[in-house]
Amino acid sequence: MGANHEHDPHDAAPARGRALRLGIGGPVGSGKTALTAALCRGLRDELNLAVVTNDIYTTEDADFLRREAVLPDDRITAVRTGACPHTAIRDDISANLDAVESLEARHPGLDLVIVESGGDNLTALFSRGLADRQIFVLDVAGGDDVPRKGGLGVAAADLLVINKTDLAALVGSDLGLMGRDAARVRDGRPVAFTSLRERPDAPEVAGWVRGIVREARASAHAPSHGPAAAS
Ligand SMILES: Nc1nc2c(ncn2[C@@H]2O[C@H](COP(=O)(O)OP(=O)(O)OP(=O)(O)O)[C@@H](O)[C@H]2O)c(=O)[nH]1
Ligand SMILES: [Mg+2]
Numbered sequence: 001m002g003a004n005h006e007h008d009p010h011d012a013a014p015a016r017g018r019a020l021r022l023g024i025g026g027p028v029g030s031g032k033t034a035l036t037a038a039l040c041r042g043l044r045d046e047l048n049l050a051v052v053t054n055d056i057y058t059t060e061d062a063d064f065l066r067r068e069a070v071l072p073d074d075r076i077t078a079v080r081t082g083a084c085p086h087t088a089i090r091d092d093i094s095a096n097l098d099a100v101e102s103l104e105a106r107h108p109g110l111d112l113v114i115v116e117s118g119g120d121n122l123t124a125l126f127s128r129g130l131a132d133r134q135i136f137v138l139d140v141a142g143g144d145d146v147p148r149k150g151g152l153g154v155a156a157a158d159l160l161v162i163n164k165t166d167l168a169a170l171v172g173s174d175l176g177l178m179g180r181d182a183a184r185v186r187d188g189r190p191v192a193f194t195s196l197r198e199r200p201d202a203p204e205v206a207g208w209v210r211g212i213v214r215e216a217r218a219s220a221h222a223p224s225h226g227p228a229a230a231s
Contacts, residue, residue: 010129122151
């Protein structure tokens with residue numbers, strides 16, 4: 001029997017006084033690292049950023065981001081999961097939390113830490129104890145029936161990105177159908193179509209990330225509503 005993916009053993013960590021943590025998940029090769037690179041390039045002049053990458057056996061994604069110089073090297077940390085990627089973002093998040101916290105300690109005042117998951121299946125969601133918000137990245141080459149098949153990643157991520165639209169005609173994927181099926185399972189949560197090949201800066205996704213960072217700042221400065229003092 002499969003694991004119960006609805007069960008999250010971790011509580012959401014308190015967000016006050018620390019960076020917002022954004023998880024980026026999705027199947028193998030859908031464009032998670034390309035999107036991470038796009039967000040770093042697009043936001044690094046206005047936000048204080050760092051990245052954690054997850055690979056099973058290598059540090060390839062971190063190596064790629066360093067080679068591309070999307071951020072200074074010491075703002076990019078690789079976690080080698082050694083097992084199914086979803087285990088490291090959902091069940092035992094300690095290696096990822098250590099990586100995030102060590103980046104926060106080395107770079108005071110971080111606004112945003114992006115955590116890229118290793119490529120996984122459609123049920124892979126981040127634990128709320130690791131990611132405050134999450135993006136799930138599909139690509140059109142995986143088939144235009146993937147949004148209809150649903151799965152937690154497609155249905156529940158805060159933003160669904162459908163990437164590689166430049167390949168849609170080549171692989172016979174119907175973008176309209178993907179959009180309608182995604183809307184049906186997502187209960188109003190947003191969907192963005194991207195081609196990181198044609199628009200490597202992903203302006204729509206960068207705009208969404210600006211919005212969640214603004215929200216996090218606003219709630220960090222809002223007065224807390226603790227229980228009223230007894231008289
Ligand atoms: N044609 C096309 N190729 C893309 C696009 N986005 C990414 N790619 C390519 O797709 C391949 C996989 O992209 P990655 O960003 O490494 O995908 P990933 O999801 O991080 O992959 P894993 O971490 O291995 O799961 C690379 O060769 C990218 O250059 C796109 O919009 N269009
Ligand atoms: Mg990657």
